Amino acid sequence: MIRIANGQGFWGDWLEAPVRLVDQGPIDFLVLDYLAEVTMSILQKQKQDDPALGYARDFPPLIGRLAKKLRERNIKVVANAGGVNPTACAHAVLKAAPELRVAVVRGDDVLDRIDDFLARGYEMRDMDTGRPLSTVRDRILSANAYIGAFPLAEALGAGADVVIAGRSTDTALTLAPMVHKFAWKPDDWNKLAAGTIAGHIIECGAQCSGGNCQVDWQSLPHMADVGYPIVEAEPDGSFVVTKHAGTGGRIHSDTVKEQLLYELGDPTNYITPDCVADFTTIRLQDLAPDRVGITGIRGGPRPETLKLSISYADGWKAIGTLVYSWPQAVEKARAADRIVRDRLKSLGLTFDEIYTELFGLDACLGAVAPANPDPPEIQLRIGVRGPDRKAVDRFTRELIPLVLNGPPGATGFGEGRPAVREIVAYWPALIPRSEIQTRVEVIS
Amino acid sequence: MKVALSHIAHTRSGDKGDTSNIGVIALKPEYYATILREVTPARVKTFFGEMVKGKVERFELPNLGAINLLLHEALGGGGTVSLRSDAQGKTYGAALLRMEIEID
Numbered sequence: 065m066i067r068i069a070n071g072q073g074f075w076g077d078w079l080e081a082p083v084r085l086v087d088q089g090p091i092d093f094l095v096l097d098y099l100a101e102v103t104m105s106i107l108q109k110q111k112q113d114d115p116a117l118g119y120a121r122d123f124p125p126l127i128g129r130l131a132k133k134l135r136e137r138n139i140k141v142v143a144n145a146g147g148v149n150p151t152a153c154a155h156a157v158l159k160a161a162p163e164l165r166v167a168v169v170r171g172d173d174v175l176d177r178i179d180d181f182l183a184r185g186y187e188m189r190d191m192d193t194g195r196p197l198s199t200v201r202d203r204i205l206s207a208n209a210y211i212g213a214f215p216l217a218e219a220l221g222a223g224a225d226v227v228i229a230g231r232s233t234d235t236a237l238t239l240a241p242m243v244h245k246f247a248w249k250p251d252d253w254n255k256l257a258a259g260t261i262a263g264h265i266i267e268c269g270a271q272c273s274g275g276n277c278q279v280d281w282q283s284l285p286h287m288a289d290v291g292y293p294i295v296e297a298e299p300d301g302s303f304v305v306t307k308h309a310g311t312g313g314r315i316h317s318d319t320v321k322e323q324l325l326y327e328l329g330d331p332t333n334y335i336t337p338d339c340v341a342d343f344t345t346i347r348l349q350d351l352a353p354d355r356v357g358i359t360g361i362r363g364g365p366r367p368e369t370l371k372l373s374i375s376y377a378d379g380w381k382a383i384g385t386l387v388y389s390w391p392q393a394v395e396k397a398r399a400a401d402r403i404v405r406d407r408l409k410s411l412g413l414t415f416d417e418i419y420t421e422l423f424g425l426d427a428c429l430g431a432v433a434p435a436n437p438d439p440p441e442i443q444l445r446i447g448v449r450g451p452d453r454k455a456v457d458r459f460t461r462e463l464i465p466l467v468l469n470g471p472p473g474a475t476g477f478g479e480g481r482p483a484v485r486e487i488v489a490y491w492p493a494l495i496p497r498s499e500i501q502t503r504v505e506v507i508s
Numbered sequence: 509m510k511v512a513l514s515h516i517a518h519t520r521s522g523d524k525g526d527t528s529n530i531g532v533i534a535l536k537p538e539y540y541a542t543i544l545r546e547v548t549p550a551r552v553k554t555f556f557g558e559m560v561k562g563k564v565e566r567f568e569l570p571n572l573g574a575i576n577l578l579l580h581e582a583l584g585g586g587g588t589v590s591l592r593s594d595a596q597g598k599t600y601g602a603a604l605l606r607m608e609i610e611i612d
């Protein structure tokens with residue numbers, strides 16, 4: 065049995081979580097997931113400004129902080145902290161922790177191969193809209209192939225204490241230690257599916273151990289000290305989800321089921337670079353407090369294509385807010401919204417979309433929201449987006465004047481006018497697997 | 509008898525692009541048949557009204573006493589494009605718990 069813990073569900077997750085996973089009980093592998101769909105484009109911009117950047121900057125100091133304990137307890141780290149510059153990340157880790165052996169997995173970054181792919185007839189159509197990539201070619205900011213567990217396992221096999229990947233899948237981080245330790249083969253579909261589902265359960269950190277859980281949420285103990293999840297994996301593909309003794313939160317079939325359903329599509333066809341997992345084969349059992357056992361998982365062959373994560377510039381947006389107080393807060397906010405729209409129109413400004421929400425009334429629940437006829441205050445929230453940065457910038461000047469020249473009772477303008485942000489949109493596409501060659505490099 | 513779905517189920521929701529997914533999980537195994545009968549794609553689409561511009565798909569996971577709903581074109585463009593507060597559909601699961609269903 066090996067223990068694999070997830071200490072980071074996204075870049076920006078709780079900084080203390082990985083430290084506590086190392087300190088509060090036994091683990092063999094610490095996996096850290098840093099990349100969301102558009103994180104790569106942010107990192108690409110950072111690399112353009114400074115060629116030594118482009119990776120998750122929280123990661124090297126974390127490894128520096130943990131290095132001594134990782135060595136003492138023989139804990140290996142697997143992380144997709146490399147972003148678009150895994151080699152620079154590795155050097156920063158070595159600077160913070162010179163005693164560790166670091167390996168990088170390269171080959172996912174295809175930004176400089178896009179023209180070659182297009183020239184050879186790969187249209188890389190958007191998997192959601194069907195549009196060919198050529199329509200946004202000049203606006204592409206980053207392009208990476210999702211890579212699976214086998215190159216990460218190869219890096220562990222090369223004796224790495226810390227494995228740094230770029231755009232590996234979230235689930236591969238958890239599957240890789242199993243492939244490495246149990247010598248699973250590339251066609252052990254059922255076992256690979258089991259490890260993939262184990263990865264899906266823990267990839268969002270505490271979201272399977274009590275975080276965001278609806279069932280008895282007020283009774284979940286000590287959420288301030290919530291325990292991040294640990295998978296106890298067996299060579300046959302069965303596993304137990306648990307957390308360190310004495311930590312807060314809860315591991316229960318309710319919390320695990322909620323996470324199993326999170327961001328799921330067709331449950332019989334969960335596609336990864338390593339296999340296709342079938343969530344309808346999961347057998348789940350509460351074994352003891354904070355211990356859920358999982359068996360029976362089946363899977364099928366991996367696809368012949370890999371998914372590309374491409375990001376591109378898609379215009380500009382800004383979102384501004386004002387607060388209107390009782391009485392008639394809703395009516396005041398609606399009147400203010402009409403005034404803003406009239407003024408934008410008279411300025412001749414056009415946008416792809418102007419979107420208004422009344423926060424405190426129905427911003428999230430829309431038509432489904434419970435009635436709230438006379439709320440004490442309402443936040444008016446207006447967003448615009450479009451291709452013209454100047455128009456979006458002009459919009460940001462139109463909210464604060466309403467405090468003096470609009471309906472009565474406006475406040476909440478203390479943050480000043482809103483920022484104009486570039487929209488970095490996500491373009492999922494497919495490429496034949498044979499085009500992507502990964503390689504492992506040990507840096508010490 | 510009519511009750512809110514929250515009496516027999518819990519949910520978790522998230523996003524994939526402009527599609528929101530809602531996992532609906534029976535609080536007890538014996539409630540699963542009621543969820544299958546009552547929480548149909550057509551009724552979910554009607555419940556959310558103009559919030560869901562595309563179709564609603566449903567997948568069954570009897571092993572977990574759960575269904576997975578996909579609400580297409582439901583997040584104002586999704587991801588970084590969307591101007592909504594809840595661009596990831598995080599609250600859609602809780603919203604669905606307000607749907608009235610018939611129980612025995």
